[in-house]
Amino acid sequence: MPLTDLRQYIEALRDLGEIREIDAPVSLDLELGAIIRRCIETGAPAPLFNTFSDHPGGFRILGAPGGISAQPGMELVRVAVALELPPTTGGLAIAEAIAASLDRLAIDPVVVDAAPVFENTVTGAAVDLTALPVPLLHYGDGGRYLNTFGCIVARTPDGSWTNWSIARMMVIDGKRLSGIVAPEQHLGMVAKAWADLGKPMPFALALGVEPAIPFICGMPLPAQVDEGGRLGALLGRAIRTVQCRTVDLEAPASAEILIEGHLHLDELVEEGPMGEFAGYIPLDTQMRRPTYRVSAISHRDNAILPVVAAGEPVEENHTAWGLPCSAQILYDLRKAGIPATTAWIPLQSALHWLVVTVPRDWRRRSGIGESGAFCRRIGQTVFASKAGAVIPKVIVLNDDVDPTDLKELVWAFATRCHPLLGHAVFDDIEAAPLLAYLRRSEKVAGHTGKIVYNCLAPDEWGEALPMRASFRHGYPAEIVDRVRRRWSEYGFS
Structure with missing residues (x-):
């Protein structure tokens, strides 16, 4: 069954014992991040936070949306369900499924007329990022990070390439964000194309999208390849998008929260450091990085913000980034x-x-x-x-x-x-x-x-290999099968 928004994904995970609702008020300052980290490190269900001790409400936060599970045989259940695969699908099978889709024809997104994300919209002077529940995730982070699992939409000035990606974004004030915009990454390539024309890059940040989208955003596809079409090929259906209100872009229609604006490569502000995928908070001091100026904020009623507390494995950098990377490299090696x-x-x-x-x-x-x-x-x-x-x-x-x-x-x-x-x-x-x-x-x-x-x-x-002295490899197949069948007869559970 297709999971076309985050709320359907949450219910699917709930049925599998992978959601834990938290009604007790939780502080956005470090407490929420610490809870998510403990869930990640123990394989606990994904925490769904309903109330905050330091925010007036109207929003929820889903932690560890693509983390691993401690349930036996279901370590990657959140990844498998997000990609519409059976819940017990293992990592190698997930990578093979993604790699196999790369030879299929793209199925491009379709634009729909309306989306629930526009239930609440503010533009211009009314924009205020601080009204959103943005957490301080790690002790030592340089600020509060709004984007840890969202889809950044950008398009080249000539309209030939629409890129979906994930990159961290820290709140600077009510109207500005900042983050890493690496020139060798696709977001940086698109931004430079706009800067070469003397213009800022229009962007949209879709938070709380349908569950498969972050995995294609984290996939290292070649330049000039649209992630939306490749995800359509993987899922066998077109992803729904919707026209933004203040920039000429289409963003995933499933978004819970939608941020619009322009990226200014020549306006540098202090950003970072942040606990990252390697498992450390870098010794580096804050660095000067480009500014995202926000022109509109839209959100659903009682919107849900997905949050990744990056750090020691295994978290979403290692699943939503690592798994698609494995698939792309497998495809590249075979080619x-x-x-x-x-x-x-x-x-x-x-x-x-x-x-x-x-x-x-x-x-x-x-x-x-x-x-x-x-x-x-x-x-x-x-x-x-x-x-x-x-x-x-x-x-x-x-x-x-x-x-x-x-x-x-x-x-x-x-x-x-x-x-x-x-x-x-x-x-x-x-x-x-x-x-x-x-x-x-x-x-x-x-x-x-x-x-x-x-x-x-x-x-x-040559092609000779020594025999492995193990149960699986060191005995004839009929002996291995017999021992497995009679295991309880021997008195083992």
């Missing part, structure tokens, strides 16, 4: 002739690891004879992609290893990675400045070193 079985960013690695698994006959399939050269080809493909910009470390393994199983992954990396042979080192390559360990000079330059760890068997072994 490049790499016979990848899986490409997986382990959720607990905070986007700092990518695991690529390949079959034992990878030489015949790829036409590359040596594992060192094969790993270098993988690195060249990954690090040249938009998704690979954030990933500094790639681990290449045979596909008898399940990369989503951390116990298997640690064992395989420890026992298969020769400390001296075959690693592909990239000395100076583009990198995301928010990687946790970068020196200041590397952050400024946007370049650092990266590596592909060669965990494949020595070339002299």
Whole structure:
């Protein structure tokens, strides 16, 4: 059943035991953020906050909208439900489903005449961002962040490319926001196209959209590709959009809150720091970043603001960003002739690891004879992609290893990675400045070193691999099946 707005998503999660309503008044200053962090770190249901001790009301907040669950066999239930997949769908199957959609024809959004988000609208002098329930999420954050899981809509001046993305936005005052607008990211490319004409960039920020939209906003699609059409291809239906009131853009019609205005690259204000996806609040002081000037605020009655408390894994940066990245990299590797079985960013690695698994006959399939050269080809493909910009470390393994199983992954990396042979080192390559360990000079330059760890068997072994001494791999299939069937007969639960 299609989930075409956030409220339908919440009810679907409620039926699965993944929503916890909180009626006790909660402070927007740190308390709310601390509750969300504890929910993230324990796998508790997503908290839905109904009242605040330091805000007059009329709004609600949904925390951890794309977090993981502690329910057995349903770790990624919120992601699966958001993408209209069965609730028990695992990470590799989710990535495969996204990757498979990339060869389908786009289904572009359709514009509808009206949307519930316009139940309440203010424009011009009446605009006041401080009327919204904007939390202070981390002790050490430089301000209050309104956008942590919303869809930013921007379009090139010639109308050829409409980009949907996620980027943090901090409230400066009642009429201004600020955040990272990286020139290498698509939002920065679109903004520069407007700046080159001497104009600010029109934008819309849609908060509380239908649940699949943040996952396409976090996907590293190539430039000039519209996220709205690609999401339509994934879901098999067109996303509904609606005309904004003060800018010439169409925003997702499912929005609970809609902010409109213009981004001024030449108006710099102090923004940050903020607890981010790597799991740290950076030592950096506030930095001067561009200004979003707001011309309209619209919202539904009793609107719901989704909030991500970024930080140590696993949170939405690692699911709504990491999972689509895994899918895009898998697609890119296969297009490049790499016979990848899986490409997986382990959720607990905070986007700092990518695991690529390949079959034992990878030489015949790829036409590359040596594992060192094969790993270098993988690195060249990954690090040249938009998704690979954030990933500094790639681990290449045979596909008898399940990369989503951390116990298997640690064992395989420890026992298969020769400390001296075959690693592909990239000395100076583009990198995301928010990687946790970068020196200041590397952050400024946007370049650092990266590596592909060669965990494949020595070339002299050919396609031979030692037998794994484990229950699943070390016994004939009929014995494994017999033991599983008789497990309770042996006296085990």
